[in-house]
Amino acid sequence: MARTRPWKVSDALWEHVAPLIPPAPSHAKGGRPRLPDRQAFEAIVYVLRTGIQWNALPRELGASSTIHDRFQQWEQAGLFKALWQAGLAAYDELAGIQWEWQAADGTMSKAPFGGAATGPNPTDRGKQGTKRSLLTDGAGIPLALVIDGAQRHDVKLLSATLDGVVIERPIFPLEQREQLCLDAAYDSTPVYKELVARHYWPHVRSRGEERMEREIIPGYRARRWVVERTHAWLNRSRRILVRWEKKAENYLAFLHLACAQLLFEKVAVFG
Known part of the structure; x- marks a missing residue:
């Protein structure tokens, strides 16, 4: 049996995620290239599904400090709850709540x-x-x-x-x-x-x-x-x-993301 990788972000899922990503800060004065949002999101899903510590993230997924900072920024922007809501809307349209x-x-x-x-x-x-x-x-x-x-x-x-x-x-x-x-x-x-x-x-x-x-x-x-x-x-x-997580909002962000991923798995089946 082929090994599953539940942290992989499909093109169909990313189509729902991408519009919810808050705008990146300006780099008009230069600096290092920004880690792509999709790579950062996939690394966050990797942490969610495997339970790995932030500082133990495989380096090929991105720097752990960068991924954690992006997670905090997106939590404060309400991304993960908005993604759960988007999943419910998509599921309701296909299967009906x-x-x-x-x-x-x-x-x-x-x-x-x-x-x-x-x-x-x-x-x-x-x-x-x-x-x-x-x-x-x-x-x-x-x-x-x-x-x-x-x-x-x-x-x-x-x-x-x-x-x-x-x-x-x-x-x-x-x-x-x-x-x-x-x-x-x-x-x-x-x-x-x-x-x-x-x-x-x-x-x-x-x-x-x-x-x-x-x-x-x-x-x-x-x-x-x-x-x-x-x-x-x-x-x-x-x-x-x-x-x-010591911060309740960070734990809730992971819970919201887990709910969203569950819903989009259901949507993929019905779709």
């Missing part, structure tokens, strides 16, 4: 260097960690993502997650409310009030309840687990398995 059924859940990553949006992980002997809360559509397409300290309960992040959808959410009639699937940790009156206020109809199920319903209801389709599968899809990008 399944707004009717959505799912949300959180997962935790280690954060040995600490920094903003980290805290003691109650499941890892109080070591520093980060929680990411994710909202997906019915097919597991990422729609919103927020991060906080690992000690924050999923319930505390739900409102921010639902309000953080990165593209415009369609407005449905009240009788056609969107269905939101959650696990049993969200089973509380305040959660239900938040969902109703946002025109969601809650479906709170444990894994055992979903399994039972699948066995006794003909044609039943389990929907809550799709968000867990999306977390697993994102974890193929090894840079986000362990958070090495």
